[in-house]
Amino acid sequence: MTTLAPPAVRVDQVPTASRERGGSVLWMTMPALLMFLAFGLIPLLGALGLSFTTWDGIGDIRPTGLTSWKAALSDPGLPHALGITFQIMFLSWLVQTPLSILIGVFIAARHRYRGLLAVLYFIPLLLSSAAISITYKAMLDPNFGIGSGLGISALNQDWLGDPTLAMGVLIFVVSWQFIPFHSLIYQGAVRQIPIALYEAAQIDGAGRLRQFFLITLPQIKYTIITSSTLMVVGSLTFFDLIYVLTAGGPGDATRALALEMYQKGFMANLMGPASCIAVILVLVGVALAQLLRRLGGRGDESQMEGM
Amino acid sequence: MNQQPASTRSFPEAGVETETIMNRRDFLRLNVGVGAAATLAACGSSGPSGGSDSSGAEGAATYWALSGMPSEPIRRAAVDRFNKANPDTPITGSYFQNDAYKQKIKTAIGAGEGPSMIFNWGGGGLKSYVEAGQVDDLTGWFGENAAVKDKIIPASFGAATVDGKIYAMPVESVTPIVLFYNKKVFEQVGVQPPQTYGDILDLVPKFNAQGIAPFSMGGQSRWPNMMWLEFLLDRTAGSDVFNRVFAGEKNAWSDPAVLTMLTMVQDLVKADGFQKGFSSTTADSNADQALLYTGKAAMMVHGTWSYGIQKANGGDFVSSGGLGFMNFPPIDGGKGDPGNAVGNPGQYLSISSKAPQAQKDIAKKYFSTTLVDDEEVKGWVGAGYVPTLKDSAAQLASSPNADFLNFVHETAVNAKTFQQSWDQALSPTAAETLLDNIAKLFQLQISPQQWVDSMNGVIGK
Numbered sequence: 001m002t003t004l005a006p007p008a009v010r011v012d013q014v015p016t017a018s019r020e021r022g023g024s025v026l027w028m029t030m031p032a033l034l035m036f037l038a039f040g041l042i043p044l045l046g047a048l049g050l051s052f053t054t055w056d057g058i059g060d061i062r063p064t065g066l067t068s069w070k071a072a073l074s075d076p077g078l079p080h081a082l083g084i085t086f087q088i089m090f091l092s093w094l095v096q097t098p099l100s101i102l103i104g105v106f107i108a109a110r111h112r113y114r115g116l117l118a119v120l121y122f123i124p125l126l127l128s129s130a131a132i133s134i135t136y137k138a139m140l141d142p143n144f145g146i147g148s149g150l151g152i153s154a155l156n157q158d159w160l161g162d163p164t165l166a167m168g169v170l171i172f173v174v175s176w177q178f179i180p181f182h183s184l185i186y187q188g189a190v191r192q193i194p195i196a197l198y199e200a201a202q203i204d205g206a207g208r209l210r211q212f213f214l215i216t217l218p219q220i221k222y223t224i225i226t227s228s229t230l231m232v233v234g235s236l237t238f239f240d241l242i243y244v245l246t247a248g249g250p251g252d253a254t255r256a257l258a259l260e261m262y263q264k265g266f267m268a269n270l271m272g273p274a275s276c277i278a279v280i281l282v283l284v285g286v287a288l289a290q291l292l293r294r295l296g297g298r299g300d301e302s303q304m305e306g307m
Numbered sequence: 308m309n310q311q312p313a314s315t316r317s318f319p320e321a322g323v324e325t326e327t328i329m330n331r332r333d334f335l336r337l338n339v340g341v342g343a344a345a346t347l348a349a350c351g352s353s354g355p356s357g358g359s360d361s362s363g364a365e366g367a368a369t370y371w372a373l374s375g376m377p378s379e380p381i382r383r384a385a386v387d388r389f390n391k392a393n394p395d396t397p398i399t400g401s402y403f404q405n406d407a408y409k410q411k412i413k414t415a416i417g418a419g420e421g422p423s424m425i426f427n428w429g430g431g432g433l434k435s436y437v438e439a440g441q442v443d444d445l446t447g448w449f450g451e452n453a454a455v456k457d458k459i460i461p462a463s464f465g466a467a468t469v470d471g472k473i474y475a476m477p478v479e480s481v482t483p484i485v486l487f488y489n490k491k492v493f494e495q496v497g498v499q500p501p502q503t504y505g506d507i508l509d510l511v512p513k514f515n516a517q518g519i520a521p522f523s524m525g526g527q528s529r530w531p532n533m534m535w536l537e538f539l540l541d542r543t544a545g546s547d548v549f550n551r552v553f554a555g556e557k558n559a560w561s562d563p564a565v566l567t568m569l570t571m572v573q574d575l576v577k578a579d580g581f582q583k584g585f586s587s588t589t590a591d592s593n594a595d596q597a598l599l600y601t602g603k604a605a606m607m608v609h610g611t612w613s614y615g616i617q618k619a620n621g622g623d624f625v626s627s628g629g630l631g632f633m634n635f636p637p638i639d640g641g642k643g644d645p646g647n648a649v650g651n652p653g654q655y656l657s658i659s660s661k662a663p664q665a666q667k668d669i670a671k672k673y674f675s676t677t678l679v680d681d682e683e684v685k686g687w688v689g690a691g692y693v694p695t696l697k698d699s700a701a702q703l704a705s706s707p708n709a710d711f712l713n714f715v716h717e718t719a720v721n722a723k724t725f726q727q728s729w730d731q732a733l734s735p736t737a738a739e740t741l742l743d744n745i746a747k748l749f750q751l752q753i754s755p756q757q758w759v760d761s762m763n764g765v766i767g768k
Contacts, residue, residue, distance in 0.1 A: 056439075056735075056736075057414070057417055058413055058417050058435055059435070059440075059441075060439070140587075141587070141594065142583045143584065144597065156583075158583055158586075160587030161526075161584040161586040161587040163752075249586060250587065250750045251746050251747040252746075252747065263743075264739075266410065268735055268738075268739035269413075269734075269735040269736055
């Protein structure tokens with residue numbers, strides 16, 4: 001156990017270095033900038049433009065002012081989808097964060113068996129969402145699934161056909177898929193905590209539990225915010241997983257904002273209102289990310305106080 | 308979360324691919340000739356454009372259709388037959404998966420890059436093409452070529468007609484919805500196939516008592532649920548009610564027969580008429596059909612295309628005579644003709660209004676020759692389908708699936724009205740609301756009255 005956090009001084013070195021080769025840094029940002037423009041900003045402006053038109057995807061695009069916005073905002077499906085999205089966001093955060101921290105702390109220690117377990121934990125992240133959804137869907141089928149296959153009737157619930165159960169399954173599958181990713185982030189964060197802190201605590205007589213709550217947790221505060229931001233913003237865009245698993249059903253019990261948008265745009269041919277939902281999705285995402293950044297406190301605050 | 312960069316990466320690659328194909332295609336056109344180019348274009352991911360491309364009036368007509376067994380080889384064979392007979396005016400075919408096609412054709416037509424022949428399902432989808440001025444009116448052409456029109460089952464023209472004008476040629480196969488049942492399960496439980504809807508209601512508790520689902524249904528796909536509404540409404544009130552909805556009459560869903568029908572649906576759900584978890588079963592994965600042939604369910608309302616699937620997947624279920632089939636039974640006291648059919652009265656080919664005249668001529672020649680010839684009939688019958696062409700009776704009788712095909716043929720030909728599936732008949736906007744509300748109805752999430760109210764809101768949209 002010899003890891004040490006990178007000294008805070010290093011931060012000062014970066015601007016110096018970039019000033020020296022400012023030209024080349026600009027060039028190096030070009031690919032990312034162009035990508036962002038071409039696939040991020042321009043389509044976003046396109047969606048914003050489309051939200052003030054009426055278009056069925058086939059005929060002509062007719063500018064109709066606020067008609068699409070009125071239609072989108074007066075549709076009871078929108079608040080419902082927003083509610084579902086926040087529900088998924090909150091529940092999946094609530095399940096993922098404690099588990100990810102625990103697993104992250106666990107695999108941060110350097111034992112060979114923990115390394116092996118870390119590799120095993122990591123597997124779900126390697127699978128595509130669609131493949132995961134199809135597999136879970138097949139396993140949870142009440143007639144041909146794992147319950148009837150093994151003859152365990154307790155597993156024979158109407159997992160994806162009952163609104164509450166379907167939401168539960170969704171949260172479970174999301175967590176199952178993304179906990180490895182967040183565990184990895186926490187693992188890195190925990191390994192950066194100076195060992196001296198723990199040594200000092202040990203001398204002072206703090207037990208493992210107190211060390212965890214008084215050292216580990218405060219030290220990974222920024223990581224928690226980073227990971228939460230990823231979770232929260234990421235859960236706004238859940239589409240593939242829900243689409244394959246429940247298609248937003250049963251009824252509209254799991255129809256999140258992204259699905260509502262797809263359904264409006266590509267199933268009902270209402271590109272205008274669908275673009276409005278897309279814009280709302282972006283606004284919600286930006287607002288949440290900002291909020292979480294604020295929660296993180298001042299950026300220049302040091303985590304190394306007292307060291 | 309991490310899909311963003313992945314999808315971003317794939318775009319430049321796709322661009323490169325398209326470019327090379329174009330270059331190679333042009334190269335081959337110059338050196339080897341149109342035949343080879345056509346093959347290459349058919350393989351390419353970028354479909355050949357139907358618009359004014361460089362080869363001008365002499366360009367091949369383009370045809371986009373669906374890939375997949377067992378239909379794709381029949382479509383390919385038809386194009387090959389035509390090209391052999393007309394080497395100077397060939398057709399190039401491109402084949403896409405069902406869902407991919409639905410997306411691609413919409414974007415391609417919107418961008419003016421559609422094929423000369425547009426494969427579609429008639430009804431509301433075709434109507435949206437007509438309103439956007441994307442497809443040609445074929446009424447006059449069918450008038451001049453009455454011989455062609457006479458070869459096609461009349462019921463198939465309904466969905467090709469918008470405001471009294473024909474915008475598409477009915478092709479391929481007629482697939483009504485029927486009631487399938489598992490004869491072995493009926494024997495095992497000791498009951499008879501239903502003669503009326505009352506019989507069905509009596510059968511439900513009997514099957515449930517044996518742990519067998521009375522009906523199998525792929526509820527997550529939503530359209531299987533819709534078939535129940537179609538039949539129940541037709542059998543109680545006849546075809547008038549939906550015709551008024553289709554015509555865009557205000558509050559047409561408020562007919563009392565609709566409320567009766569919706570209540571019947573919810574009563575059946577409450578009586579456990581469908582398998583456990585029906586709302587999470589998908590029809591695309593054929594799980595609903597597996598329930599029937601494995602004997603976990605006794606009956607299933609489904610399209611006649613299911614026959615081929617059950618034959619292929621069900622082991623000896625079909626060949627050993629386990630599969631029973633009938634038209635949906637009448638409802639006691641109902642006004643609808645029990646012979647009426649619902650389903651898909653055909654697939655459709657329209658001619659793009661943006662295609663050059665030469666390509667339109669090729670398309671019309673294709674319509675009047677290859678698509679109505681004996682080989683076409685043979686192909687579809689051989690694959691277990693009933694063609695939209697009339698003179699198929701002899702071939703149907705000699706087919707190994709004669710019993711079933713004759714039944715389908717009679718159902719289609721004798722139907723007084725052949726109601727096209729509602730989601731195809733209505734506009735995509737109204738269809739989406741319809742399917743959404745039907746799913747909620749089966750989920751008992753909304754009452755029949757709420758269903759009527761929200762459906763009235765999208766009439767004529």
